[in-house]
Amino acid sequence: xxxxxxxxxxxxxxxxxxxxxxxxxxxxxxxxxxxxxxxxxxxxxxxxxxxxxxxxxxxxxxxxxxxxxxxxxxxxxxxxxxxxxxxxxxxxxxxxxxxxxxxxxxxxxxxxxxxxxxxxxxxxxxxxxxxxxxxxxxxxxxxxxxxxxxxxxxxxxxxxxxxxxxxxxxxxxxxxxxxxxxxxxxxxxxxxxxxxxxxxxxxxxxxxxxxxxxxxxxxxxxxxxxxxxxxxxxxxxxxxxxxxxxxxxxxxxxxxxxxxxxxxxxxxxxxxxxxxxxxxxxxxxxxxxxxxxxxxxxxxxxxxxxxxxxxxxxxxxxxxxxxxxxxxxxxxxxxxxxxxxxxxxxxxxxxxxxxxxxxxxxxxxxxxxxxxxxxxxxxxxxxxxxxxxxxxxxxxxxxxxxxxxxxxxxxxxxxxxxxxxxxxxxxxxxxxxxxxxxxxxxxxxxxxxxxxxxxxxxxxxxxxxxxxxxxxxxxxxxxxxxxxxxxxxxxxxxxxxxxxx
Amino acid sequence: xxxxxxxxxxxxxxxxxxxxxxxxxxxxxxxxxxxxxxxxxxxxxxxxxxxxxxxxxxxxxxxxxxxxxxxxxxxxxxxxxxxxxxxxxxxxxxxxxxxxxxxxxxxxxxxxxxxxxxxxxxxxxxxxxxxxxxxxxxxxxxxxxxxxxxxxxxxxxxxxxxxxxxxxxxxxxxxxxxxxxxxxxxxxxxxxxxxxxxxxxxxxxxxxxxxxxxxxxxxxxxxxxxxxxxxxxxxxxxxxxxxxxxxxxxxxxxxxxxxxxxxxxxxxxxxxxxxxxxxxxxxxxxxxxxxxxxxxxxxxxxxxxxxxxxxxxxxxxxxxxxxxxxxxxxxxx
Numbered sequence: 001x002x003x004x005x006x007x008x009x010x011x012x013x014x015x016x017x018x019x020x021x022x023x024x025x026x027x028x029x030x031x032x033x034x035x036x037x038x039x040x041x042x043x044x045x046x047x048x049x050x051x052x053x054x055x056x057x058x059x060x061x062x063x064x065x066x067x068x069x070x071x072x073x074x075x076x077x078x079x080x081x082x083x084x085x086x087x088x089x090x091x092x093x094x095x096x097x098x099x100x101x102x103x104x105x106x107x108x109x110x111x112x113x114x115x116x117x118x119x120x121x122x123x124x125x126x127x128x129x130x131x132x133x134x135x136x137x138x139x140x141x142x143x144x145x146x147x148x149x150x151x152x153x154x155x156x157x158x159x160x161x162x163x164x165x166x167x168x169x170x171x172x173x174x175x176x177x178x179x180x181x182x183x184x185x186x187x188x189x190x191x192x193x194x195x196x197x198x199x200x201x202x203x204x205x206x207x208x209x210x211x212x213x214x215x216x217x218x219x220x221x222x223x224x225x226x227x228x229x230x231x232x233x234x235x236x237x238x239x240x241x242x243x244x245x246x247x248x249x250x251x252x253x254x255x256x257x258x259x260x261x262x263x264x265x266x267x268x269x270x271x272x273x274x275x276x277x278x279x280x281x282x283x284x285x286x287x288x289x290x291x292x293x294x295x296x297x298x299x300x301x302x303x304x305x306x307x308x309x310x311x312x313x314x315x316x317x318x319x320x321x322x323x324x325x326x327x328x329x330x331x332x333x334x335x336x337x338x339x340x341x342x343x344x345x346x347x348x349x350x351x352x353x354x355x356x357x358x359x360x361x362x363x364x365x366x367x368x369x370x371x372x373x374x375x376x377x378x379x380x381x382x383x384x385x386x387x388x389x390x391x392x393x394x395x396x397x398x399x400x401x402x403x404x405x406x407x408x409x410x411x412x413x414x415x416x417x418x419x420x421x422x423x424x425x426x427x428x429x430x431x432x433x434x435x436x437x438x439x440x441x442x443x444x445x446x447x448x449x450x451x452x453x454x455x456x457x458x459x460x461x462x463x464x465x466x467x468x469x470x471x472x473x474x475x476x477x478x479x480x481x482x483x484x485x486x487x488x489x490x491x492x493x494x495x496x497x498x499x500x501x
Numbered sequence: 502x503x504x505x506x507x508x509x510x511x512x513x514x515x516x517x518x519x520x521x522x523x524x525x526x527x528x529x530x531x532x533x534x535x536x537x538x539x540x541x542x543x544x545x546x547x548x549x550x551x552x553x554x555x556x557x558x559x560x561x562x563x564x565x566x567x568x569x570x571x572x573x574x575x576x577x578x579x580x581x582x583x584x585x586x587x588x589x590x591x592x593x594x595x596x597x598x599x600x601x602x603x604x605x606x607x608x609x610x611x612x613x614x615x616x617x618x619x620x621x622x623x624x625x626x627x628x629x630x631x632x633x634x635x636x637x638x639x640x641x642x643x644x645x646x647x648x649x650x651x652x653x654x655x656x657x658x659x660x661x662x663x664x665x666x667x668x669x670x671x672x673x674x675x676x677x678x679x680x681x682x683x684x685x686x687x688x689x690x691x692x693x694x695x696x697x698x699x700x701x702x703x704x705x706x707x708x709x710x711x712x713x714x715x716x717x718x719x720x721x722x723x724x725x726x727x728x729x730x731x732x733x734x735x736x737x738x739x740x741x742x743x744x745x746x747x748x749x750x751x752x753x754x755x756x757x758x759x760x761x762x763x764x765x766x767x768x769x770x771x772x773x774x775x776x777x778x779x780x781x782x783x784x785x786x787x788x789x790x791x792x793x794x795x796x797x798x799x800x801x802x803x804x805x806x807x808x809x810x811x812x813x814x815x816x817x818x819x820x821x822x823x824x825x826x827x828x829x830x831x832x833x834x
Binding site for chain 2: 182200347352410454458460
């Protein structure tokens with residue numbers, strides 16, 4: 001492992017890798033700062049362009065974006081009261097009041113440093129767990145994978161708390177879309193309507209570009225104006241920013257708790273940065289001796305929010321790299337990048353492609369350090385990007401999307417699919433269906449089918465294989481516990497209302 | 502009396518007409534001598550798979566050397582889709598002008614076409630030659646006690662194969678091998694790339710079959726796995742300890758391999774095919790090209806256009822002879 005790390009560190013001195021980290025960081029911070037865009041859209045847009053690149057260089061770009069968007073997203077949350085990404089919502093609670101007091105710089109210093117330290121913490125945890133990944137891969141057979149995928153699907157569905165029925169419908173639709181195409185496991189065509197284009201199934205790149213980037217553009221364009229509504233940007237000078245950066249260490253307990261919550265939450269499919277953000281903020285408030293200060297411009301609130309939303313990076317990479325189970329939108333795109341560059345998560349990545357593995361891990365660390373410096377130095381200037389009128393941003397992003405999609409396979413039907421996905425995505429958004437759940441259903445659906453068929457082939461038709469392995473039993477119990485907990489949470493408000501009544 | 506000027510004018514016309522006639526006659530002869538004006542622009546080289554695979558790497562090395570030979574760029578274009586079917590269809594329905602060629606994975610694509618016909622007739626293509634060959638082999642975990650097909654057959658029903666799917670060449674090789682060698686047929690499908698090796702190590706299956714190249718070759722050369730036999734007439738230089746099927750008494754099975762064969766569109770003129778084939782053959786003789794191909798566990802195995810056509814016809818025969826077995830085994834899953 002140390003040899004691999006040393007080789008990856010040596011590689012980081014190469015101009016192409018330095019350029020890739022810089023590009024990923026620039027994209028991540030920029031898309032993070034612009035509210036509503038975020039890392040998924042940044043990764044989606046750059047994905048087709050990386051086709052034909054050295055896979056290592058491409059992975060540094062993706063790692064750069066992953067590690068930085070939520071750090072960038074803290075800037076408009078603090079200065080404009082508009083979270084750059086959904087994982088920065090809690091940052092507005094205390095960050096914006098600080099800006100209103102003329103302490104925006106201090107809040108940015110706190111946020112950037114907490115983000116950086118949170119990421120470093122989670123990456124260290126990931127590095128400590130990686131040696132066990134090979135053992136985990138041997139321990140997890142197809143029946144265990146099947147249950148793990150089911151756990152992921154259930155977790156993702158429950159994560160869409162606004163409307164579980166719509167979450168289930170979106171996830172189920174994703175699974176159905178995954179069935180389209182030639183099934184190598186069964187040797188049959190399904191739902192291809194005689195079309196040669198659908199033989200390979202629905203391509204992930206045009207699907208996600210349409211769903212995430214293009215449908216978002218339709219939303220913005222139909223609304224007009226600028227992405228963020230105007231607000232006074234009050235920073236307070238560089239000295240204040242540095243003061244904030246140093247002040248983080250006064251909130252050690254909040255920082256460590258937020259980092260742990262972020263790392264653990266990140267490893268649970270469907271939870272991601274937004275859940276980590278809320279859990280960390282709520283637990284910090286509950287544990288505080290002065291909970292009344294939270295929400296009034298309290299520095300500890302910014303640390304709690306920002307440490308957790310970035311600490312999810314290390315946790316979320318673990319199931320993706322070892323099992324190929326993506327826990328959120330970023331990981332779905334990373335899986336798409338793996339497909340594009342001929343990389344198989346799991347044993348191939350852990351044994352044969354350690355260069356790619358460490359490019360991702362060290363790329364996240366390098367980009368996070370770079371972002372912390374960028375945000376500390378130029379956060380206020382970056383926040384003004386979100387005040388550029390949409391009519392200038394939308395055509396540029398749309399053209400970039402179409403060129404990128406066509407570049408991957410030189411297939412004009414991929415562009416048509418992206419346009420179709422954009423329209424469907426726009427309508428689904430308006431109807432309140434979670435698109436992330438749909439795409440995760442799409443990715444996990446094919447995995448669920450594959451592992452189900454494999455299990456039955458291994459047992460030569462015996463269903464007992466699903467219930468006889470220790471790992472499977474543990475996962476089944478976890479699924480049962482997760483479902484019981486979620487149902488209890490869902491019934492609680494009704495119970496309270498009854499009691500009140 | 503005609504003036505001298507009029508005579509001169511007539512003489513001038515006669516001389517002009519004669520010159521034009523001479524130019525036309527000699528010009529045509531000159532054109533016939535020098536052959537077609539080909540190539541006048543870049544040539545596309547289709548690869549039906551994503552960039553980075555064995556055939557893609559070989560194609561890029563060959564295309565670069567061919568560019569030097571032909572004086573125009575030979576541009577590799579990846580057209581993934583349908584396991585190489587999209588590229589095959591593009592070349593099959595393309596213009597017969599020689600400005601596009603495609604490398605195809607044979608007999609994989611014949612098997613796929615037989616199982617799910619898409620209207621591509623491989624005998625109509627104009628074959629340029631064979632670029633590379635990846636010979637198939639059977640392998641298992643290093644701790645296995647099996648050494649011969651008889652050992653495996655004696656294990657009865659406790660033998661399972663980890664395979665990619667029910668349509669590829671690995672499936673055909675495994676199907677035919679089990680039938681000829683008397684080995685039980687229990688495929689476990691859905692393993693991509695190194696997942697096959699993870700499946701073997703976990704005990705999902707006991708056997709795997711595939712071309713001894715790339716990550717499979719790395720695995721067979723590692724301490725975790727061992728090659729059982731190769732479907733070749735001679736031992737492979739990179740796995741010298743692995744016997745051939747002939748040495749184990751199944752010589753009829755020798756020859757299962759992935760062949761990277763290059764074709765132009767049907768009806769492409771023979772003289773144009775000959776120009777491409779000459780440049781292609783010279784490129785394969787290039788030491789840098791051979792080294793690039795060997796580094797990926799593949800071998801250069803040159804064939805003339807006619808030999809390539811015959812080899813494809815032979816593969817078509819083998820696939821046709823076994824396709825019912827494959828179809829039945831595919832449908833029985």
